[in-house]
Amino acid sequence: MASTGTQAALPRGVLVAQAWATLGDAVAPLSNVAGRPLARTVKLILDPLVLRPVQNPDFAAGAVPIDRVDALRARITDAGPVLAATASWFLVLKGERRRRRITEGNPQDLYFQRCYELAVGHGEPGPDAAERAGEVLADVHGREGPTVAGLRSFVTDAANAGELTRLLAATWTAMHAPRPLPAGSSTADFLATCAIEPDRALFAALVRDLAGTAGAAELDRPGVALAHGLTDRDLVAPPEIGESASKRNLPKPFDRSIVERLFAPLTDAGRRAELDDVPSLVRKEIARVAGPWQLALEEGRVVLVLGREASAGLVGPVPAAGAAARLRARWDREAYVHRVLRAPSAVPAGVLADVHGVREAYLRRLWVRVHGRELRDDVITADELWDVLDGVLRSVVLDQRDRLRSVLEREAPS
Structure with a gap:
C-alpha cells in the first residue's frame, strides 16, 4: 500500500483498471489487449470527461486517498453506459472513415471525445448512426487548410527543395544580433500588475522599444539558449528544412527543422x-527562424522576455509580489513538488529532473504557445498576457503530474 503524507492511499492506475474491468466487453474498442483502458482513453475521455481531476484533485495524483477510492470507482462504473455507447460510436466512425478512405490523423485522437459527445447526446448508435458519423467526419476532416501531407509533398518536391535550402541559408547568414534593451523600458513594472490590471500603455511601450528583441541579445552566446531549455546545443545552429516529424520525438524548439516547427x-x-x-x-517559417527568439512578431518576443522574468521566481527565493509570485504560489501548491523536494532520493531521476527543470520546461512551452499564435496571426495583447503566462505553467504542471503518475502506476503492484 502506498501513502501520501500520513494518509493511506492506493495506486490510481490499479483502481482505474479495476473499475474499468467491471464494464466488460462493451468498452473493448477503448481498451488494450490486457483489458485496461488505452492511454488515449485515459487522457482524452476518463480524465477530462469522467474523473475530472480539476474538480476532484484527489483523483489527479498517482495514489488516491483511501476515503476517495470508492468515489473514483463509482465515477467510472456510473459512466459505464455512456462509455459503452462511446465505444460503439467509435466503431461506427472508424467504419465510415474507412468507407470514405480517410487516412489522415490518428482516429483515437480525432474521434474519442466526439464519440463521447455523441454518446451523451444520443446514447447507443441508432438507425441514423452513419449519417451522424458522416457529419462528424465532415466537421473534423472537411475544414479547409494546409495538411501535413501537403507540407511533406511541398518540401520534398525537387522543384522546391533547392530553392528552400538556398533561402534558408541566405536568411540565416543575413541575421543580425539584437541590441541591448534601451534605458527606461521596464518589464518589471508591467509584471507587477499584469495579473490584475494590465497596463496596456506600458505593454505597447515595451513593444515599441523592441524590448523583446533586445531580450534575445545573448541567445547566440555559448550556453545561453541551452540554459533557457530551448536547445540541446551549446550554440544555436541553423535548422534544416527536414522531411518528417513525430509529436513523440520533437526536439527542443531551436533544434527543430522547418517541417518539425510546422x-x-x-x-x-x-x-x-x-x-x-x-x-x-x-x-x-524560414524567415522566422532568423529572427530574435526565432519569432517574427515583437509582441511575441516581448511575451518571451516577460515569461523569462516571471518564471525566474519558480526556483530559488520566493518572489515578493507580481506575476512571479503568483506563478510561484501555483507551483508551491503542487503536492508532487513538495514530495520530490522533500525526499529527492525516493523519486525516479526523471521526475526529479522535471521538477528541477521547471523553468526550462516553462520557457519551452511558452515558446511553443507563442509560435502557434504567430502562425495563426493571433497577436497576444496586454489583456491576455497573464492568462498566457499562467496557462503555460498549468500545462507544464499537468504534464509533469501525468508523468509522475505513470511512473508510480508502473511501480505499483498489479
Missing part, C-alpha cells in the same frame, strides 16, 4: 483553417 499546428484539424497555405507557411 508539424504540430498542421495536426490540429480544428484550427488548420486559420493557417496560411503551405508555401507561405514554409517561407514565413
Whole structure:
C-alpha cells in the first residue's frame, strides 16, 4: 500500500483498471489487449470527461486517498453506459472513415471525445448512426487548410527543395544580433500588475522599444539558449528544412527543422483553417527562424522576455509580489513538488529532473504557445498576457503530474 503524507492511499492506475474491468466487453474498442483502458482513453475521455481531476484533485495524483477510492470507482462504473455507447460510436466512425478512405490523423485522437459527445447526446448508435458519423467526419476532416501531407509533398518536391535550402541559408547568414534593451523600458513594472490590471500603455511601450528583441541579445552566446531549455546545443545552429516529424520525438524548439516547427499546428484539424497555405507557411517559417527568439512578431518576443522574468521566481527565493509570485504560489501548491523536494532520493531521476527543470520546461512551452499564435496571426495583447503566462505553467504542471503518475502506476503492484 502506498501513502501520501500520513494518509493511506492506493495506486490510481490499479483502481482505474479495476473499475474499468467491471464494464466488460462493451468498452473493448477503448481498451488494450490486457483489458485496461488505452492511454488515449485515459487522457482524452476518463480524465477530462469522467474523473475530472480539476474538480476532484484527489483523483489527479498517482495514489488516491483511501476515503476517495470508492468515489473514483463509482465515477467510472456510473459512466459505464455512456462509455459503452462511446465505444460503439467509435466503431461506427472508424467504419465510415474507412468507407470514405480517410487516412489522415490518428482516429483515437480525432474521434474519442466526439464519440463521447455523441454518446451523451444520443446514447447507443441508432438507425441514423452513419449519417451522424458522416457529419462528424465532415466537421473534423472537411475544414479547409494546409495538411501535413501537403507540407511533406511541398518540401520534398525537387522543384522546391533547392530553392528552400538556398533561402534558408541566405536568411540565416543575413541575421543580425539584437541590441541591448534601451534605458527606461521596464518589464518589471508591467509584471507587477499584469495579473490584475494590465497596463496596456506600458505593454505597447515595451513593444515599441523592441524590448523583446533586445531580450534575445545573448541567445547566440555559448550556453545561453541551452540554459533557457530551448536547445540541446551549446550554440544555436541553423535548422534544416527536414522531411518528417513525430509529436513523440520533437526536439527542443531551436533544434527543430522547418517541417518539425510546422508539424504540430498542421495536426490540429480544428484550427488548420486559420493557417496560411503551405508555401507561405514554409517561407514565413524560414524567415522566422532568423529572427530574435526565432519569432517574427515583437509582441511575441516581448511575451518571451516577460515569461523569462516571471518564471525566474519558480526556483530559488520566493518572489515578493507580481506575476512571479503568483506563478510561484501555483507551483508551491503542487503536492508532487513538495514530495520530490522533500525526499529527492525516493523519486525516479526523471521526475526529479522535471521538477528541477521547471523553468526550462516553462520557457519551452511558452515558446511553443507563442509560435502557434504567430502562425495563426493571433497577436497576444496586454489583456491576455497573464492568462498566457499562467496557462503555460498549468500545462507544464499537468504534464509533469501525468508523468509522475505513470511512473508510480508502473511501480505499483498489479
